[in-house]
Amino acid sequence: MNTTPATAALIERRNRTIGPYSPLFYNEPLQFVSAKGVWFTEASGDRYLDGYNNVPHVGHCNxxxxxxxxxxxxxxxxxxxxxxxxxxxxxxxxxxxxxxxxxxxxxxxxxxxxxxxxxxxxxxxxxxxxxxxxxxxxxxxxxxxxxxxxxxxxxxxxxxxxxxxxxxxxxxxxxxxxxxxxxxxxxxxxxxxxxxxxxxxxxxxxxxxxxxxxxxxxxxxxxxxxxxxxxxxxxxxxxxxxxxxxxxxxxxxxxxxxxxxxxxxxxxxxxxxxxxxxxxxxxxxxxxxxxxxxxxxxxxxxxxxxxxxxxxxxxxxxxxxEGLMDRASQLGAAALARFQEFAGSHEFVRAAKGTGLFLGLDFAIDGTPAPQIAKQVVESMKSKKVLISRIGRDESVLKVRPPLAFSGAELPILLDALESALQEVSV
Ligand SMILES: Cc1ncc(COP(=O)(O)O)c(C=O)c1O
Missing domain, CATH: 3.40.640.10 (Type I PLP-dependent aspartate aminotransferase-like (Major domain))
Structure with missing residues (x-):
């Protein structure tokens, strides 16, 4: 971990007020200061693509x-x-x-x-x-x-x-x-x-x-x-x-x-x-x-x-x-096709899942769920500045569920990041 002193101090204050039991995503938590559409800006100034949040449905701060x-x-x-x-x-x-x-x-x-x-x-x-x-x-x-x-x-x-x-x-x-x-x-x-x-x-x-x-x-x-x-x-x-x-x-x-x-x-x-x-x-x-x-x-x-x-x-x-449902349908179909390719090209991907803009990849090794791979991929995507998460009883399924405002301009960024994260997986 190379959490900055300022982040560590904020986590400490959070623990002393809200308490340490409300989990934070990621080994090193992210601290966003603003968001627009499907993009976040972090305190560091870095931008992150939101491939996860369904609440800002029509885009952050629409x-x-x-x-x-x-x-x-x-x-x-x-x-x-x-x-x-x-x-x-x-x-x-x-x-x-x-x-x-x-x-x-x-x-x-x-x-x-x-x-x-x-x-x-x-x-x-x-x-x-x-x-x-x-x-x-x-x-x-x-x-x-x-x-x-x-x-x-x-x-x-x-x-x-x-x-x-x-x-x-x-x-x-x-x-x-x-x-x-x-x-x-x-x-x-x-x-x-x-x-x-x-x-x-x-x-x-x-x-x-x-x-x-x-x-x-x-x-x-x-x-x-x-x-x-x-x-x-x-x-x-x-x-x-x-x-x-x-x-x-x-x-x-x-x-x-x-x-x-x-x-x-x-x-x-x-x-x-x-x-x-x-x-x-x-x-x-x-x-x-x-x-x-x-x-x-x-x-x-x-x-x-x-x-x-x-x-x-x-x-x-x-x-x-904005025709967001139609867009979700088209982008979702294109994304699912690519997810299926990933399933075909990596033995540890058991299945591509989902519909519309709610997609996942299920990881397993020899039939045993592989949450450690899902965690690796989620962290690796974060290092590529794309946010996703994981779900399921074994936490072995990637959860890709961006705001519905996601567009054709952002989808390749997410898919390419995912492709390279999958290539980097060490089983
Ligand atoms: C399927 C489902 N139902 C209900 C809830 C509860 O909603 P809220 O957190 O707005 O009370 C959630 C929250 O995650 C949920 O995912």
């Missing part, structure tokens, strides 16, 4: 978003108990991106809050508390969600009312897809039966349609719809967590559930929604909202305020005017 935020903040910012056209305009615009039956929205301030609300709604509508989540996932910080967190460390044990499901990956499971599918659905049946026998019943199944935290497994056709069908037959609701998979990330679809062929009862979203401004939402149907809304006064001070609505609108406008 002019349209910043202007909308500043103008509305200078005009009026108030909660939803006063009539305001901006929040209604935004709601209409957001809901127009969903299939017709998903036509109601409740706003929040974070992905955690949206998931918490969706679970609360599901519990009330079903009269049950049982939950099913994947066995390597993350949905947020609240107590309810901590009790169903399987993808990072929490002191809370899994709730007695929670069952987990292993999401299969055809890139690592050698069995025929039909057999893999049948096994997983049988495991789901067993989980549902166990919740019912224990008296919890089934409130909901909560999952990310792209299984991002899980490491983007290549799931058998029919898996996601099969899960939803069984959950519904058991009286449960289906919650699609679109915090990572939504807002055009797949390139081909605005929503991950449409990409995955899933028909959810509740959709939760956050991160890219406000391009860094904290906002989130639960989208659902009129029937569900009527049931919940008529029995609960849902009031959320900061959620759905005019500034957030202005920001949310600016994000949607920017996406449309």
């Amino acid at each position: 002019d349209r978003v910043v202007r909308a935020l500043a103008e509305q903040a200078a005009t009026l910012n108030i909660h939803t108990r006063y009539l305001n056209n901006r929040v209604v305009d935004y709601s209409e615009r957001l809901l127009a991106t969903f299939r017709p039956e998903l036509d109601r929205v409740l706003f929040g301030n974070s992905g955690s809050e949206a998931n918490e609300l969706a679970i609360r709604i599901a519990r009330q509508l079903t009269g049950s508390t049982g939950m099913i989540v994947s066995d390597y996932s993350y949905h947020g910080t609240t107590i309810t969600l901590a009790e169903m967190t399987t993808g990072l460390t929490t002191r809370e044990p899994l709730g007695a009312h929670v069952r987990t499901l292993r999401i299969p990956d055809l890139d690592t499971d050698p069995r025929p897809a039909a057999e893999v599918l049948a096994t997983t659905l049988a495991e789901l049946d067993a989980a549902i039966a166990s919740l019912q026998e224990a008296g919890f019943g089934l409130a909901a199944c909560l999952f990310d349609p792209l299984f991002s935290t899980e490491g983007m497994p290549r799931v058998p056709a029919g898996l996601v719809a099969g899960i939803a069908g069984r959950v519904r037959r058991a009286g449960g609701m289906v919650i699609a967590d679109e915090v990572q998979s939504g807002f055009g990330r797949t390139g081909s679809h605005m929503w991950g559930h449409d990409y995955a062929g899933l028909d959810p009862d509740l959709v939760t979203m956050g991160k890219p929604m406000g391009n860094g401004h904290p906002m989130s939402a639960v989208v659902t149907s009129e029937r569900v909202l009527n049931d919940f809304g008529s029995r609960n006064e849902y009031f959320n001070t900061f959620a759905g305020n005019p500034v957030s609505a202005a920001v949310g609108e600016a994000v949607l406008t920017e996406m449309a005017e």
